[in-house]
Amino acid sequence: MATYLGFCVLVTMLKLAIAFANTPDTFNESACGEISVGFGTYQDICPEAEPIIFSWVEKAVAEDPRMAASLLRLHFHDCFVNGCDASVLLDDTQNFVGEKTAAPNLNSLRGFEVIDAIKSELESVCPQTISCADILATVARDSVVLSGGPAWEVQKGRRDSLSASKAAANNNIPSPNSTVATLVAKFENVGLALNDMVALSGAHSIGKARCPTFSARLQGTNQNGPDNNLDFVASLQQLCSGSDSNSALAHLDLVTPATFDNQYYINLLSGQGLLPSDQVLVGGGEQTREIVETYAEDPFVFFEDFKISMLKMGSLGVLTRSNGEIRKNCRTTN
Numbered sequence: 001m002a003t004y005l006g007f008c009v010l011v012t013m014l015k016l017a018i019a020f021a022n023t024p025d026t027f028n029e030s031a032c033g034e035i036s037v038g039f040g041t042y043q044d045i046c047p048e049a050e051p052i053i054f055s056w057v058e059k060a061v062a063e064d065p066r067m068a069a070s071l072l073r074l075h076f077h078d079c080f081v082n083g084c085d086a087s088v089l090l091d092d093t094q095n096f097v098g099e100k101t102a103a104p105n106l107n108s109l110r111g112f113e114v115i116d117a118i119k120s121e122l123e124s125v126c127p128q129t130i131s132c133a134d135i136l137a138t139v140a141r142d143s144v145v146l147s148g149g150p151a152w153e154v155q156k157g158r159r160d161s162l163s164a165s166k167a168a169a170n171n172n173i174p175s176p177n178s179t180v181a182t183l184v185a186k187f188e189n190v191g192l193a194l195n196d197m198v199a200l201s202g203a204h205s206i207g208k209a210r211c212p213t214f215s216a217r218l219q220g221t222n223q224n225g226p227d228n229n230l231d232f233v234a235s236l237q238q239l240c241s242g243s244d245s246n247s248a249l250a251h252l253d254l255v256t257p258a259t260f261d262n263q264y265y266i267n268l269l270s271g272q273g274l275l276p277s278d279q280v281l282v283g284g285g286e287q288t289r290e291i292v293e294t295y296a297e298d299p300f301v302f303f304e305d306f307k308i309s310m311l312k313m314g315s316l317g318v319l320t321r322s323n324g325e326i327r328k329n330c331r332t333t334n
């Protein structure tokens, strides 16, 4: 709870900074018990929700520091597939094949048990009130905060889908071997722009990736141009040459792997981006490279843009009012 209060202070400072800058105020009230933004509010219906979620994320990250990254990624893989509706959390049923076995997710997505634990406690405190989609959006923010990144007020009121789509997950979630043009197209497809793509890629400031996802960097088959950091590529080759090469993991940010900061962009400029889709932001065109340079120079600009793009991503295709439902268990429809 002490840390949650610290987080509250952080959010309040953020709001003061916004008020001081005279920016149009989309933050109506405080994040700490009086939330009222976006599509709805928990203030009157379940004020305990955010502290409960935060303390579960805090516990999970203390036990497994990588969990912050895994929870952040869950929200992204949810929002890119028919909107932020917790479809990613559904297990297969007789009526549909869920998204968990789609290529970008299989043996890759983590953190489902953390969401289960949060949902279970929320159901006992405020039955059928907090959607699984809102839980995903909130844990993503809390994970960033706990990793040293910026805080923002999460919009509330998403409802949960009644279905999931493996095909849409395969189609919509970008591949690590994408060109800039394909990355931009995948983001535009869901309503996000090139600058959102570059800012949100900064999520790769934390977390890990398996060798197969960056093998194009190792084999010199990276279609996005030659790698300019041969020592880095050699170290990856060594990591991925063992018998467990399919499961071996590399840090997405080799310098500050568990801290959410702008080091990811600094790495890109020295040819030390892990995924081809990271490194291509520098080698694949002027537009993305200029944004990378700005973020590498100024962490404050990166944090501000990241928050804005996370809010945009978190509002994609949301179900509200009588659409969807509030699931009792995030893995199944009611």
Ligand code: HEM
Binding pocket: 066, 068, 069, 070, 071, 072, 073, 076, 107, 108, 109, 110, 174, 175, 176, 177, 178, 183, 197, 200, 201, 203, 204, 206, 207, 208, 209, 210, 211, 213, 252, 275, 277
């Ligand atoms: C720009 C297009 C993107 C591509 C091609 C991409 C691809 C990937 C890949 C291949 C991995 C490694 C998966 C594995 O080895 O199992 C990964 C990890 C990760 N991605 Fe992305 N990603 C993209 C954008 C994003 C966005 C927008 C976010 C969040 C806002 C995000 C958050 C993460 C995080 C935090 C991890 C580490 C997860 C962990 O350690 O469990 N990514 N991404």
